[in-house]
Amino acid sequence: MKALIALEDGTVFEGRSFTGRGEAAGEIVFNTSMTGYQEILTDPSYRGQIVTMTYPLIGNYGVNDEDYESNRIQVEAFVVREYQSFYSNWRAKRSLGDWLASQGVLGVEGVDTRALTRRIRIHGAMRAVISTEDLDPKSLVERARSHPGLVGRDLVQDVTCSAPYLWENGQQIPAEGFRDDDRLKVLVIDCGLKFNQLRLLSQRGCQCLVVPAHTPASKILAYAPDGVFFSNGPGDPAALPYLVQTARELLGQKPIFGICLGHQILSQAFGANTYKLKFGHRGANQPVKDLTTGRIEITSQNHGFCVDEKTLPPEVEITHINLNDRTVEGVRHRSVPAFSVQYHPENAPGPHDAVYLFDRFIDLMRQPSR
Numbered sequence: 230m231k232a233l234i235a236l237e238d239g240t241v242f243e244g245r246s247f248t249g250r251g252e253a254a255g256e257i258v259f260n261t262s263m264t265g266y267q268e269i270l271t272d273p274s275y276r277g278q279i280v281t282m283t284y285p286l287i288g289n290y291g292v293n294d295e296d297y298e299s300n301r302i303q304v305e306a307f308v309v310r311e312y313q314s315f316y317s318n319w320r321a322k323r324s325l326g327d328w329l330a331s332q333g334v335l336g337v338e339g340v341d342t343r344a345l346t347r348r349i350r351i352h353g354a355m356r357a358v359i360s361t362e363d364l365d366p367k368s369l370v371e372r373a374r375s376h377p378g379l380v381g382r383d384l385v386q387d388v389t390c391s392a393p394y395l396w397e398n399g400q401q402i403p404a405e406g407f408r409d410d411d412r413l414k415v416l417v418i419d420c421g422l423k424f425n426q427l428r429l430l431s432q433r434g435c436q437c438l439v440v441p442a443h444t445p446a447s448k449i450l451a452y453a454p455d456g457v458f459f460s461n462g463p464g465d466p467a468a469l470p471y472l473v474q475t476a477r478e479l480l481g482q483k484p485i486f487g488i489c490l491g492h493q494i495l496s497q498a499f500g501a502n503t504y505k506l507k508f509g510h511r512g513a514n515q516p517v518k519d520l521t522t523g524r525i526e527i528t529s530q531n532h533g534f535c536v537d538e539k540t541l542p543p544e545v546e547i548t549h550i551n552l553n554d555r556t557v558e559g560v561r562h563r564s565v566p567a568f569s570v571q572y573h574p575e576n577a578p579g580p581h582d583a584v585y586l587f588d589r590f591i592d593l594m595r596q597p598s599r
């Protein structure tokens with residue numbers, strides 16, 4: 230079935246749906262990972278976005294029961310060069326196409342994804358509409374132009390959990406507080422988190438209580454955690470003043486670790502601003518330098534906004550930079566226990582180079598003064 234993708238700059242690409250009829254709108258972005266589509270599709274940070282993969286062959290290892298990063302497919306639609314319905318992997322349970330269709334998410338193949346990616350790289354991430362229903366290019370371009378886009382939108386409220394839960398043995402268990410045991414208690418603020426963050430904290434002996442993004446600092450402190458973690462999440466970090474306020478109130482009270490959107494929230498609590506990158510960083514081989522050790526790490530990334538280096542106050546140190554474009558990838562406060570990174574050390578999908586950051590957080594929580 231024919232499908233069209235119309236961008237706000239008037240460009241129209243043609244492809245074929247491999248999931249039946251459908252239509253979606255959002256910001257169109259590209260991801261350069263060669264594998265990991267199951268984790269990418271379930272990453273809540275992609276809410277509001279149509280994702281295209283630069284790797285040309287997608288679907289050949291199917292979809293399994295383990296590699297979910299949240300409870301549903303989060304992207305608005307998925308665009309590939311060549312979809313492979315014949316899959317082969319010992320863990321696979323279903324095809325990518327069946328899985329997308331079962332959740333009503335449009336998948337389109339046969340698209341010139343090199344041209345599409347080049348367009349986004351040159352002109353920036355754009356609003357787009359993708360459809361099998363409306364095949365009139367003019368009307369689709371008009372509709373892409375009237376889409377609200379991401380800037381100024383709080384998408385966290387669409388993806389955060391509705392009630393607190395404990396993460397125990399890979400299960401989400403509704404809970405009103407921590408269990409009384411010897412494990413370190415990590416209060417996780419769910420801005421659209423990826424499950425691998427919980428898996429890695431649990432593997433390191435932490436008990437994780439996940440709470441909705443609107444939970445105020447007073448309530449967070451009443452849970453008496455050993456540390457607070459701000460997760461990744463979708464949309465514009467500048468549209469989340471309530472989360473910035475929470476982080477500000479927690480600074481100096483508890484050790485804090487933030488990932489991606491969590492890093493952007495923490496940086497704003499430090500007094501910095503964020504801005505939108507032209508086309509963002511999305512992939513599994515972004516080079517980052519840890520300025521505190523001199524080590525280079527290859528990282529997994531997915532973000533379209535960034536912390537403005539010029540607005541960071543002197544009491545905050547830049548700990549990591551991106552070696553492709555020198556943008557800020559990590560910060561830490563010089564006097565209170567709070568640090569964060571713009572990339573995804575939970576590595577799902579992606580290389581494990583940055584997993585040491587979870588150990589840094591644990592060390593911070595274990596320091597006797599706290």
Ligand SMILES: NC(=O)CC[C@H](N)C(=O)O
Pocket residue numbers: 274460461462463464465466488489490491531532533534535
């Ligand atoms: N993965 C994330 O947390 C993304 C953060 C934010 N939505 C951005 O695009 O920059």
